[in-house]
Amino acid sequence: MTKVLIIGGGVSGLRIGSLLSKENISFKILESRGRVGGRVLTHNQDNNYFDLGPTWFWPETEKTITNLISELNIPTIEQYNEGNSLLELSKSEKPKYIESKKLNNKSRRIVGGINSLVNVLKSKIPSEKIELNKKVGSVIKNNDATFSINTYDEIKNENKSYHADILILTLPPRLLLESVSFTPKLPKKLQIDLLSKPTWMGAQAKIxxxxxxxxxxxxxxxxxxxxxxxxxxxxxxxxxxxDESALFGFFSLPPAIRNQYDNESINNQVIEQLIRLFGPEAQSYNNIFYKDWSQDKHTVTEGDKLNIESFPSYGEPPKYAENVIFSGTEYNEEHGGHLEGALVSAEKAYVKVKKLLT
Ligand SMILES: Cc1cc2nc3c(=O)[nH]c(=O)nc-3n(C[C@H](O)[C@H](O)[C@H](O)COP(=O)(O)OP(=O)(O)OC[C@H]3O[C@@H](n4cnc5c(N)ncnc54)[C@H](O)[C@@H]3O)c2cc1C
Structure with missing residues (x-):
């Protein structure tokens, strides 16, 4: 039996794994995709790296990620912010100019994209402890308070079971509720809490x-x-x-409208906007990379396809069992949604595991 099973190999699951790797505690990470990183997705185009998931961290307010990046010696760059920003109120009016420095929120990027952080975290974990293509479908609480976990590998069309003393659940809360069945059923209060935590950026797409x-x-x-x-x-x-030059954008078109267009039509609309804003040079682009997160079954549920209208109230859910720990960005009250939230909740989960085992 494995002592600790971590469900999900995103930033949160990997951070817990990297901390447990320093201890003499047996653990495994079960990840449904064929890769780790979760919402972190960096496209490598001839050794130029473009983030289609998270891009920034904010050193002034996000101490955990800032300290970790520095401890791991990962180089960073400042988000380019010289000159003017544009405010486009309608297609027919010329955009307004605002000095970018006045809006500067001092964000930084990671050299090689956010996947550089994922790669370093992964390198701290012995490879046999990470199992890919293991979609957890059910969790059974046994009479002796241990857990039996059943997974499905859609590549191999294979079911596999695991047993653990401690379970760490790092899936986005709504996805956990929708895609994992629990025996006995999760208490109603917990189900409602999970449902009330929308998946951060679940309705977004990035180009x-x-x-x-x-x-x-x-x-x-x-x-x-x-x-x-x-x-x-x-x-x-x-x-x-x-020196590879690029622009990236988030969409105002909601998922339901985006899905009516094919990729070529989306690309054409985006290029048309870039020409309107930056001039005819935008027509001579090299490549376009697009990721629609609302279509990602390892991240979102149907309910996440609606844009989040106000900042959700993230935080820890009501307690389920001593040996079940919830970790991931949506479980962090202060930095919920950001990488910082995923890391802070991971560090808390690690402390809880240590406490349970002493
Ligand atoms: C477009 C976009 C832009 C963003 N921009 C920023 C930014 O600039 N700065 C910032 O700080 N944050 C940003 N974020 C948020 C950031 O990506 C997240 O906060 C962070 O990656 C969440 O990590 P996590 O480990 O909590 O969750 P996840 O990354 O979602 O990890 C959960 C893991 O569980 C796996 N999983 C799912 N179902 C199962 C199952 N049944 N069995 C096993 N495994 C399963 C998933 O594949 C995934 O690997 C952005 C996100 C998006 C999508």
Missing amino acids: VVTFNKAFWRDKNLSGNVVSWAGPLREIYDASTEY
Whole structure:
């Protein structure tokens, strides 16, 4: 029997694994995808790295991720923020100019994308402790308070069971409720709590457009845009440290509308907006990378396909059992949604495991 089973190999699950690897505690990470990292997704285009999941951390307010990145010697770069930002109120009006530094929230990026952090965390965990393509479908609480966990591997079409003393659940709360069956059933109060925690960014999609040159910089534009006209709601410079130039954006089009278009149509609408905002040079793009998170079955539920209207009240759910720990960004009250929240909750989970085993 494994002492600790961690369900999910996103940032939270990997951070717990990296901490447990320093101890003499047997554990395993069961991950449903064929890769680790979860919502972290960095596209590698000829050794230029573009984030299609998270991009930034904020050193002034996010101490856990800032300290970890420094402890792991991971190089970082400042988000480009020179010149003016654009505010586009409608397609027919010229955008307004606002000095970008006035809006500066001092975010930083990781060299090689956020996946560099995932790779370092993964390298701290012995490889046999991470099992990929293991989708947990059911959890059975045994009479002796241990757990039996059943997984399905859709590549091999194979079921496998595991047994553990302590269970750490790092799935987004709504996905946990929807996709994992519990015996006995989770108490109603806990079910309602899980349902009330929407998956952060679950309704979003991200698009990266690459160019030979960051031509907007020559026009004294930072690349930052807030647009009410769409299809992109926010745009930022995503150029890499190796001088590959790029812009990335988040959509104002909700999932239901996005899904009516094919990728080519989405790309055309985005390029049209970039030409409107930055000039005809935007027509000469190199590549477009697109990830629609609302279509990602390892992240979202149907209910997550609606945009989050206000900041959700994230935090720890009501206690279920001493030996069941909830970890992941949506379980952190202060930094819920961000990588910081995933890491803070992971460190708390590690402390709880240590306490249970002493
Ligand atoms: C487009 C986008 C932009 C973002 N931008 C930022 C940003 O700039 N800065 C920031 O700080 N944060 C940002 N975030 C949020 C950040 O990505 C998350 O806070 C963080 O990655 C969450 O990590 P986690 O481990 O809690 O969850 P996840 O990454 O969701 O990990 C959960 C893991 O569980 C696995 N899983 C799911 N179901 C099962 C199952 N049944 N069995 C086994 N495993 C399962 C999943 O595959 C996944 O690997 C962004 C997110 C998105 C999508």
